[in-house]
Amino acid sequence: MSKGRHEPADILSLVAEKANSLPLPERRAFLLRGLALAGAAAAGPVLAAVDPDDALPPNIPPWTRSLGRGVVTVPYGVPSEFEANVIRRTVPWLTANNISSISFTPLPELKGIITPNGLVFERYHAGVPDIDPDQHRLMIHGLVERPLVLTMNDLMRFPSVSVIRFIECPANGGMEWRGAQMEALQFTHGMLSCCEWTGVPLSVLLEEVGLKKGAAWVLAEGADGAAMTRSIPLEKALDDTLVVYAQNGEALRPEQGYPVRLLNPGWEGNTSVKWLRRLEIGDQPWYQREETSKYTDLMPDGRARKFSFTQETNSVITFPCPEKPLTQRGRYEIEGLAWSGRGRIRSVDISLDGGVNWRRAELKGLVLPKALTRFSFMWDWDGSPALLQSRAIDETGYVQPTLTQLRAVRGVESIYHKNSIHTWRLAETGEVTNVQID
Amino acid sequence: MSKGRHEPADILSLVAEKANSLPLPERRAFLLRGLALAGAAAAGPVLAAVDPDDALPPNIPPWTRSLGRGVVTVPYGVPSEFEANVIRRTVPWLTANNISSISFTPLPELKGIITPNGLVFERYHAGVPDIDPDQHRLMIHGLVERPLVLTMNDLMRFPSVSVIRFIECPANGGMEWRGAQMEALQFTHGMLSCCEWTGVPLSVLLEEVGLKKGAAWVLAEGADGAAMTRSIPLEKALDDTLVVYAQNGEALRPEQGYPVRLLNPGWEGNTSVKWLRRLEIGDQPWYQREETSKYTDLMPDGRARKFSFTQETNSVITFPCPEKPLTQRGRYEIEGLAWSGRGRIRSVDISLDGGVNWRRAELKGLVLPKALTRFSFMWDWDGSPALLQSRAIDETGYVQPTLTQLRAVRGVESIYHKNSIHTWRLAETGEVTNVQID
Numbered sequence: 001m002s003k004g005r006h007e008p009a010d011i012l013s014l015v016a017e018k019a020n021s022l023p024l025p026e027r028r029a030f031l032l033r034g035l036a037l038a039g040a041a042a043a044g045p046v047l048a049a050v051d052p053d054d055a056l057p058p059n060i061p062p063w064t065r066s067l068g069r070g071v072v073t074v075p076y077g078v079p080s081e082f083e084a085n086v087i088r089r090t091v092p093w094l095t096a097n098n099i100s101s102i103s104f105t106p107l108p109e110l111k112g113i114i115t116p117n118g119l120v121f122e123r124y125h126a127g128v129p130d131i132d133p134d135q136h137r138l139m140i141h142g143l144v145e146r147p148l149v150l151t152m153n154d155l156m157r158f159p160s161v162s163v164i165r166f167i168e169c170p171a172n173g174g175m176e177w178r179g180a181q182m183e184a185l186q187f188t189h190g191m192l193s194c195c196e197w198t199g200v201p202l203s204v205l206l207e208e209v210g211l212k213k214g215a216a217w218v219l220a221e222g223a224d225g226a227a228m229t230r231s232i233p234l235e236k237a238l239d240d241t242l243v244v245y246a247q248n249g250e251a252l253r254p255e256q257g258y259p260v261r262l263l264n265p266g267w268e269g270n271t272s273v274k275w276l277r278r279l280e281i282g283d284q285p286w287y288q289r290e291e292t293s294k295y296t297d298l299m300p301d302g303r304a305r306k307f308s309f310t311q312e313t314n315s316v317i318t319f320p321c322p323e324k325p326l327t328q329r330g331r332y333e334i335e336g337l338a339w340s341g342r343g344r345i346r347s348v349d350i351s352l353d354g355g356v357n358w359r360r361a362e363l364k365g366l367v368l369p370k371a372l373t374r375f376s377f378m379w380d381w382d383g384s385p386a387l388l389q390s391r392a393i394d395e396t397g398y399v400q401p402t403l404t405q406l407r408a409v410r411g412v413e414s415i416y417h418k419n420s421i422h423t424w425r426l427a428e429t430g431e432v433t434n435v436q437i438d
Numbered sequence: 439m440s441k442g443r444h445e446p447a448d449i450l451s452l453v454a455e456k457a458n459s460l461p462l463p464e465r466r467a468f469l470l471r472g473l474a475l476a477g478a479a480a481a482g483p484v485l486a487a488v489d490p491d492d493a494l495p496p497n498i499p500p501w502t503r504s505l506g507r508g509v510v511t512v513p514y515g516v517p518s519e520f521e522a523n524v525i526r527r528t529v530p531w532l533t534a535n536n537i538s539s540i541s542f543t544p545l546p547e548l549k550g551i552i553t554p555n556g557l558v559f560e561r562y563h564a565g566v567p568d569i570d571p572d573q574h575r576l577m578i579h580g581l582v583e584r585p586l587v588l589t590m591n592d593l594m595r596f597p598s599v600s601v602i603r604f605i606e607c608p609a610n611g612g613m614e615w616r617g618a619q620m621e622a623l624q625f626t627h628g629m630l631s632c633c634e635w636t637g638v639p640l641s642v643l644l645e646e647v648g649l650k651k652g653a654a655w656v657l658a659e660g661a662d663g664a665a666m667t668r669s670i671p672l673e674k675a676l677d678d679t680l681v682v683y684a685q686n687g688e689a690l691r692p693e694q695g696y697p698v699r700l701l702n703p704g705w706e707g708n709t710s711v712k713w714l715r716r717l718e719i720g721d722q723p724w725y726q727r728e729e730t731s732k733y734t735d736l737m738p739d740g741r742a743r744k745f746s747f748t749q750e751t752n753s754v755i756t757f758p759c760p761e762k763p764l765t766q767r768g769r770y771e772i773e774g775l776a777w778s779g780r781g782r783i784r785s786v787d788i789s790l791d792g793g794v795n796w797r798r799a800e801l802k803g804l805v806l807p808k809a810l811t812r813f814s815f816m817w818d819w820d821g822s823p824a825l826l827q828s829r830a831i832d833e834t835g836y837v838q839p840t841l842t843q844l845r846a847v848r849g850v851e852s853i854y855h856k857n858s859i860h861t862w863r864l865a866e867t868g869e870v871t872n873v874q875i876d
Contacts, residue, residue, distance in 0.1 A: 068565025127506025
């Protein structure tokens with residue numbers, strides 16, 4: 001880290017200059033009050049010649065000269081007012097209205113792999129319901145021996161598990177199929193979050209109700225106004241599907257399915273049905289609206305892929321990005337996120353020249369299956385333009401494809417499952433733009 | 439899960455009864471408006487004979503009959519209104535005022551190992567300052583070759599790491615030294631939280647400034663009104679101490695040191711100095727107020743332990759607890775948290791009879807060093823009274839002591855480091871109380 005920092009002497013001057021220019025009304029008022037009292041008590045101007053600004057060393061900011069707010073002033077904490085720009089955002093032209101729409105997680109601002117609950121992306125089909133957990137019920141019926149209706153208290157009696165897993169909308173990056181459109185990482189990849197989820201394995205609940213012969217699919221239905229439904233193969237349901245009621249330690253947020261949702265790790269986010277009220281066991285899929293007219297992938301020949309559940313291996317560089325340009329030449333940590341619905345990330349490669357040459361990045365911190373994985377690459381930027389790319393490989397050997405490779409198979413008509421290598425163009429100014437190269 | 443659930447038929451009747459008793463003004467208003475319009479358009483009472491309540495199946499709650507709120511209605515999300523009781527709480531008699539006080543994490547409500555940022559316990563010495571990150575500086579000086587003043591942008595240029603670690607105030611459980619006082623898990627153990635922290639290893643910053651001969655201690659100083667200070671041995675600073683600016687993916691919360699704090703994993707929380715503005719390198723500790731008159735442990739002979747940094751191995755049963763009694767006989771998952779400032783938890787034992795017999799619990803999910811670790815024990819409760827205890831053992835072989843063992847060494851005068859085995863008394867009613875047994 002020899003580049004990109006000021007000389008200490010320069011910065012100390014800068015600090016002194018800035019600190020001295022700060023408004024210090026509280027400090028002045030406090031000190032002048034003190035002097036007045038001292039003068040009154042001593043009946044003489046003993047300290048009157050002292051400039052109150054000399055009574056404390058210079059450069060001490062107002063927050064060190066005063067007392068702050070007390071405990072439980074904010075019983076449920078909120079971010080600093082200086083972080084007001086770190087919020088979910090929507091793209092108004094993307095959908096007809098905001099009750100059947102999407103908001104995006106501010107990926108440029110996130111660190112590590114956990115997405116705080118307040119910033120988890122939103123996707124609704126009929127808006128967020130405010131469900132009273134005491135009134136809510138989860139019914140499990142169909143091809144089962146002992147159909148069951150569970151209260152939330154009933155559900156929480158079952159043994160639980162906690163896992164850190166990503167959730168991604170399959171439309172993530174969907175605006176990029178035909179050409180680079182979104183000039184912000186928050187919008188190119190922000191339908192993506194990763195939390196610690198707690199709930200009951202669906203396999204445990206299915207053991208409780210007892211599957212009948214022929215059971216092969218599970219219909220999950222939400223309690224929202226859309227009564228959102230998806231058909232889930234029993235193989236997945238018995239593998240790692242969870243019925244979850246908590247995220248990052250606390251109850252699900254309303255927009256994430258409070259009080260209970262399905263979680264199909266690594267699969268299209270919409271299959272993790274929120275506000276879950278019903279699980280029906282059947283012998284075939286139901287072909288509901290959200291798995292026929294929507295959430296299918298239109299191919300060049302006019303046919304559509306259906307039940308394309310798995311979120312394929314993907315990655316993106318999160319620094320630099322359009323929202324976080326480089327500000328000067330020097331040494332930087334290029335950072336990004338990789339994820340795969342098929343398991344763990346094995347490795348990530350970085351290209352600085354649009355895919356001609358590749359170098360191995362470092363995986364940082366926890367590398368968990370079906371979870372965001374952070375990668376890092378130290379780079380001395382000499383001020384030249386560059387085409388920055390990342391390419392993830394998962395533990396099954398799947399290699400994230402190029403856009404050309406993906407289009408060769410899927411065409412450009414689909415909205416979903418665009419997991420191709422993403423390119424940021426870094427200009428000599430340090431600015432970053434979204435470009436597509438073949 | 440054969441115990442503790444209703445028969446399906448019973449519950450279905452119950453659901454129907456409850457749903458029918460729900461106020462459905464929205465549904466009625468909507469349907470009646472629809473009928474009126476239909477009638478006007480058709481100029482006849484075509485549908486007038488239809489009872490609007492027959493138009494939809496019974497038992498459908500209002501949130502399924504209406505549209506919810508749209509995306510980014512809440513750009514930074516908040517919990518459901520039905521979770522308003524899940525908040526940090528303080529004990530007013532514990533401290534003279536609330537700017538030098540403590541609030542407690544609601545452990546009974548938490549799942550998994552991550553504490554959401556809004557519920558992380560608070561401990562201040564002069565209240566929470568609102569620091570402008572653009573004005574904030576971190577100075578590193580003393581026995582160094584190249585003293586340095588860093589802006590937040592400078593700091594974020596260094597390569598970062600992310601780790602999940604607990605933070606605990608050494609006073610956690612301090613009211614229990616002489617006898618059981620607090621009738622709530624939130625207050626017996628709630629000065630405890632666990633987050634994913636992101637920042638720069640202090641070792642990287644110390645390499646940047648270059649240590650001079652004789653460097654052996656680091657003084658950390660906060661920018662709050664208390665200018666809180668602690669002396670940290672260089673060995674720790676070069677091992678796993680971090681200078682962190684993010685927790686659970688987002689910027690530190692103001693009450694957690696925004697914009698930057700120290701993190702000494704596994705050590706007394708107060709050493710992880712918040713609102714960090716200065717690191718001074720020296721050849722010996724400074725013996726500041728918060729490591730002499732406070733944060734030392736008064737022994738029976740009148741002497742005091744000093745620099746007792748490590749938070750020793752500890753555990754507590756979080757379900758059942760005073761706030762979460764058992765409600766009926768049957769099968770339950772007894773759950774709890776274990777943690778050690780010395781490394782990973784190796785195992786946790788459970789006693790149902792106040793320490794006479796012990797059985798091994800299951801460790802659930804991630805078992806990370808210096809992080810909360812969740813344990814689980816399936817139990818069929820027959821309605822008899824019980825004395826529930828947990829005993830953690832860490833990877834170094836340290837076994838959580840009994841209260842008698844701890845008192846034999848430390849007496850009852852200390853405020854800090856009470857990590858002895860905790861006992862909950864379960865009554866025949868299912869109620870849980872805090873008791874101490876020898």
